[in-house]
Amino acid sequence: MPILEISNLSVDFRTVGGQFRAVDGVSMTVEPGEIVSIVGESGSGKSVSMLALMGLLPWTATITADKMMFDGKDLLTIPARERRRIVGKDLAMIFQEPMSSLNPCYTVGWQIGEVLKVHLGLDKRARRDRTVELLELVGIPSAAERLDTYPHQMSGGMNQRVMIAMAIACNPKLLIADEPTTALDVTIQAQILDLLAKLQRETGMALVLITHDMGVVAETANRVSVQYAGQKVEEQPVSELFADPHHPYTAALLSALPERATTRRLPSIPGVVPGQYDRPSGCLFSPRCAFVTERCVEKAPVTQGQAAGYALCHYPLNQGKPVGHPGPAAILDRRLSA
């Protein structure tokens, strides 16, 4: 049984300019002990779907889904009190900005201890022992002396380790890491990713890794879900995805990796992710797609089968060739007009 099962999740935000759909019909499952990566540019709704799961979205958000099950519990209908018993214990999350994600007024020891007190009811002595154990587990040197330090006295990398220690304090079944390395130095990034992978192996928890870094995906994930403008456009096991991307967006992302570049100049995807006011008709990727035809502009695509990586595309790629595509003559030159 999957630990997490989301089907047809949509999140709408109430804004001054009307409703804005940040997540649009996303489905995903995570098996116990699996590492699933969600990839996409900024604004593709990666974080929002996971924040919806955690119940951390502001009141302006409306969440709709056919199914949102975690560990046999329906997160859509669960009362807030019940959800709080799960969140932070079996379902934990770490964030992008470790420096601002810890409370500046309390020591790191206290902040980790709080989780142990609230969820496990440990007494003071047990909390202290477990906190030291956790800090050692996440690789913080001389852990016992670090208990009384404040977040501002430590580096970003150390703070992210504290965040991880706090998240794994109650041995969660699923850990969501929302771009955990984006705010960190490159050398520290690798350490934090190694730490997450190591903890995942040792504890057997499932891990959802949100990132926009394909390199991170290749190194850590088992399965990849690619999101674009709030929609899931492709999902494949990691090796298959890198070998044969089925959606033109995935293919374009991969060809933009420096280690895969064939030309002197790195290829890029023209344009930006559509926002609230410039949502295109038909396929949302059509204004930026190299294979766009009349049909793409007129009609929204449907999700393809497993063989085509669940690609949300009229002409899913197969070994780089668009299947069923009418040929180069039918490609619209939308990039110039855009």
Added chain:
Amino acid sequence: MFGFILRRLGLLIPTFIGVSLVAFFFIRLLPGDPVLLLAGERGISPERYAELMHRFGFDLPLWQQFITYFTDLVQGDFGTSISTKKPIFTEFFTLFPATLELSFCAVIFAVVLGVPAGVIAAVKRNSWFDHTAMATALVGYSMPIFWWALLLIIVFSGMLGWTPVSGRISLMFFFPKVTGFMLIDSLLSGKAGAFQSAVSHLILPTIVLGTIPLAVIARQTRSAMLEVLGEDYIRTAKAKGLSPFRVVAVHALRNALIPVITTIGLQIGVLMAGAILTETIFSWPGIGKWMVDSIFRRDYPAVQGGLVLIALIVMGVNLVVDMLYGLVNPKIRHQR
């Protein structure tokens, strides 16, 4: 921390000089002089006038008067009142407990109501409570303090008869002064009803003096709280599965209080200014009323000495507030 206190004490020196200058010259800008006012309506012969002016040293050039006053001041001599012939220092600290008692109650009143009101307004943003509380705060802040006092007296003392009009305690009670604080002294006296009488005399002045600080604190708490509630660490606290109450009371409030404490410190000066009006209206025998009386009598030494002493107290309170700030905010504490 010790170095910090020393540095702050060093900063007091220029402020002290500035205040003594202002106190000396501004009271002399007022028309009239103490001797003329002592003489009263019937007037005084020019010879007698010159003699008295000479006795108080007011016939000397201004700069000479200032040097005498300032050298006395740095030696701790605040001068002698012209009208009562008592040392200013003794007179000031005889009356100061009354002002301190009133100010303390006003601050407590403002904090106890203002902080929770601000927190609730921020948490229930845009609710009817938020709108009502903030509109009320705006009215409270904008209202002339003497008008508000008179209004309360008319309603609660005049029409309803619930509270006394003026003074610190009913004339029925007489007991020795021990601490100078009426609430404590009335309890110590052991006389039945004395404490109740002291409390009932305090209610209206406390509300009047505490209204502006209350409004400022409520608004400041609300905006600080709103800012803090949007911080990443609040999201973390929610992600830990904490109850909404714990998120607000433990994680948000302490951070939000940091700017609020500064505001409270700044309100102490406002309170001293407010005390002058409040004490005059309620005949509260504190330094505010004493200052007003001294100004009317052109009692130069009393006004000068009183102003300098008030300034020193305000500066001292602000120093304490800054130290408190460090206690709440670990970032500041470690910078020192």
